[in-house]
Amino acid sequence: MITIQPFKALRPEAQFARNVASRPYDVLSSKEAKVEAQGNPNSFLHITKSEIDLPESTNLYDQAVYDKAKENLNAFISRGILFRESKPCYYLYKITMDGHSQTGLVCGSSVDDYENDLIKKHEFTRPDKELDRINHMKTIMAQTGNVFLTYRNVERMDTLVHKWTTEKNPQYNFTADDGVQHSVWIVNDDATIAAITQYFKEDVPCSYIADGHHRAASAAKVRAALGANAPDGASFFLTTLFPANQLKIMDYNRVIKDLNGLSDTALLEAVKEKFTLEPVEEAFKPTAPHQYGMYLNKQWYKLESKPGTYQNDPIGILDITILSENLLSPVLGIQDQRTDKRIDFVGGIRGLSELEKRVDSGEMQLAFSLYPVSMDQLMNIADSGHVMPPKSTWFEPKLRDGLLTHLID
Numbered sequence: 001m002i003t004i005q006p007f008k009a010l011r012p013e014a015q016f017a018r019n020v021a022s023r024p025y026d027v028l029s030s031k032e033a034k035v036e037a038q039g040n041p042n043s044f045l046h047i048t049k050s051e052i053d054l055p056e057s058t059n060l061y062d063q064a065v066y067d068k069a070k071e072n073l074n075a076f077i078s079r080g081i082l083f084r085e086s087k088p089c090y091y092l093y094k095i096t097m098d099g100h101s102q103t104g105l106v107c108g109s110s111v112d113d114y115e116n117d118l119i120k121k122h123e124f125t126r127p128d129k130e131l132d133r134i135n136h137m138k139t140i141m142a143q144t145g146n147v148f149l150t151y152r153n154v155e156r157m158d159t160l161v162h163k164w165t166t167e168k169n170p171q172y173n174f175t176a177d178d179g180v181q182h183s184v185w186i187v188n189d190d191a192t193i194a195a196i197t198q199y200f201k202e203d204v205p206c207s208y209i210a211d212g213h214h215r216a217a218s219a220a221k222v223r224a225a226l227g228a229n230a231p232d233g234a235s236f237f238l239t240t241l242f243p244a245n246q247l248k249i250m251d252y253n254r255v256i257k258d259l260n261g262l263s264d265t266a267l268l269e270a271v272k273e274k275f276t277l278e279p280v281e282e283a284f285k286p287t288a289p290h291q292y293g294m295y296l297n298k299q300w301y302k303l304e305s306k307p308g309t310y311q312n313d314p315i316g317i318l319d320i321t322i323l324s325e326n327l328l329s330p331v332l333g334i335q336d337q338r339t340d341k342r343i344d345f346v347g348g349i350r351g352l353s354e355l356e357k358r359v360d361s362g363e364m365q366l367a368f369s370l371y372p373v374s375m376d377q378l379m380n381i382a383d384s385g386h387v388m389p390p391k392s393t394w395f396e397p398k399l400r401d402g403l404l405t406h407l408i409d
Contacts, residue, residue: 001201002118002151003110005236006088006193010142010405012042016081018174020044021182021400025145026129026214027347030060042081044402046072048136048144061132066139073140084407090187090196091404092165093240097180097397102246103161105196106184106404108236109149109207111220119149120208120382123390125217126338133218134225143219143238143406146399147212150375153243154203160195172403180397184404200241207241208382211395222408231409238406240399244379249372250348251286252394254323255358256366257342260333264297267331267366274326275303283352286371289319293369295355314381319370320389332366338390345391348372 012020019040025048028036033049046053050069051060058064076082091106113119137143165185172184187193209216219237223230259267271277271294284293284302290310292303310322328334334343344364346354355367373393381388 002113002204002207004105004107004197004200004239004241005110006090006187006197007108007233007236007238007406008085008088009091009106010077010082010084010407011403012082013080014171016042017172017184017403018176020076020081020402021174021176022048022402024398024401025049027398042076044144044400047076047140048401061128061135063135063139066135069136070140073142082405085186087188088193090193092161092185092187093399093404094165094170094183094185095180095397095399096183100248100397102242102397103165104148104240104242104399105157105161106146106238106240107196108233108406109147109239109241111223111235111237113207114216114220114237118206119216120206120379121213121216122209122378122382122386122388123213123392124338124387125214126390129214130218130221133214134221137218137222137408138225141408143215143408144401145212145215145238146401146404147216147219147237147239148210148395148399149207149212149239149241150210150244150247150379151204151207151241152379153245154199157196157199157203158243160192160199164192176400182400182403207239208244208379210242210247210378210393211398212239233406233408236406238404244375247375247395249375249378250394250396251370251372252320252348252391253346253352253355253370254328254368255344255346255355255364256328256332256334256368257344257363258365260331262331267296270331271301271303271327274309275305278302283356283369285352285369286319289317289371290322291371292319292323293352293367295352295359295367295369296365298360314377314384315386315388318373318377318388318392320392323368323370324389347394347396349394349396 019042022044033045034052037043037045051065094103170183175181223234280300290305294301305322334340358364
C-alpha cells in the first residue's frame with residue numbers, strides 16, 4: 001500500500017492565483033514562455049523557466065538559470081505573492097476542459113514508494129531532462145513541478161472528494177486564458193486528513209505515473225545527492241493523484257529532422273513494405289489502433305500496419321512500438337528516442353497543424369500522428385514491469401505550476 005502525507009504548501013494569495021499559475025515548464029519552449037510571461041511579473045514561469053529573465057545567449061542548463069530561479073522565488077515570497085501554509089494540509093485540485101472535469105488529491109508521495117516500485121513507471125527518462133530538474137530542485141530547494149499520478153479509484157475516497165468539493169468553497173477558482181478552469185480546495189480538517197491518509201494506506205496498493213517521470217526520478221536523485229544532510233521533506237515529492245476512471249489520454253506525435261539520406265520516393269517505397277499507404281487530402285488523425293498519419297513535403301498519407309508487423313503482447317501491440325520497429329529504427333535510423341536529437345515529440349493538444357508547421361518551416365522533414373494509448377494499456381504495462389517507448393502518453397488537461405509548491409525542508 002502507498003504512503004502519502006499532507007504538506008505545508010507554498011502558495012499564492014487568492015487575488016494573485018490566476019496571474020501566478022503557469023503552464024508546466026516542459027510544455028513551453030523558452031521563447032513561448034517569454035511571450036506568455038510578458039507583462040506579468042507574477043507568472044510562475046519566472047521560477048520554472050527563469051532563463052526568460054536572462055540574456056538569450058544563456059545556456060539553458062547553466063547554473064545561472066537555476067540561481068535566477070532561486071532569486072525569483074525568494075522575491076515572490078518577499079513581495080507577498082506567495083506564502084507558506086501554517087499547517088500540513090491536503091489539497092483537492094479540479095480541472096475542467098471542454099466539459100470534462102477531473103479532481104485529484106495534491107499531496108506528498110513517498111520517495112521510498114517510488115524506489116520500491118509502488119509508484120509504477122511506464123517510461124524511461126531522458127538523462128539531460130532529468131539533470132535539469134535535479135539542478136533546479138537542488139538550487140531552489142523546492143519541487144515546483146507536480147507529478148501527475150493515477151490510481152484505480154476507491155469508492156470511499158470518491159465519496160469524500162465529492163462531499164468536500166460540493167459543500168465547501170474553493171480557495172482558488174479561475175479560468176485561464178486557454179479556457180481551462182482550475183479550482184483548488186484546502187483540506188485542513190485533522191479528521192479528514194487522517195481519513196485520507198488511511199484510505200490510501202488501506203485501499204490503494206500502488207499508483208501510476210501518468211505524467212512527470214522526469215520530475216519523480218529527479219526528486220529521488222535529489223534525496224540521494226543530499227545524503228545524510230537530506231531534510232525530511234526530501235523523502236516526499238509533490239504529486240496529484242487522480243482516479244483512473246476520470247482521465248483521458250491524448251495522442252503524442254513525432255516529428256523527424258531528416259530522412260536518413262533517403263529521397264521522398266525511396267522513403268515511400270520503404271513505408272509500403274510494412275504499411276498500407278494512401279494519400280489523403282487533409283491532415284489525418286488516426287481513429288483506431290494501428291493507423292498513422294504521415295506528413296511529408298506538404299502531403300498527408302494514411303498508414304495502416306500490415307498483418308505480421310507486430311507482436312500481440314502489452315508492448316509489441318503499441319502503435320509507437322510498431323512504428324519504431326518497422327520504420328523509425330530500420331529505415332530512419334532512430335535507435336533510441338530518448339537520446340536521438342533527430343526526433344522530437346508534439347503533444348496532441350497542439351493539433352496536427354503543429355506537425356505541419358514544424359515540417360513546412362524546414363525545421364523538420366517528416367511527421368507522424370498516432371492513436372492514443374488507453375488507461376488500461378498504461379496500467380497493465382506498468383504492472384507487468386515493462387516500459388513504453390518514451391513520450392507515449394499526453395494527458396490533458398494539465399495542472400498549473402505555482403498554485404501549490406512543495407518546499408524541501
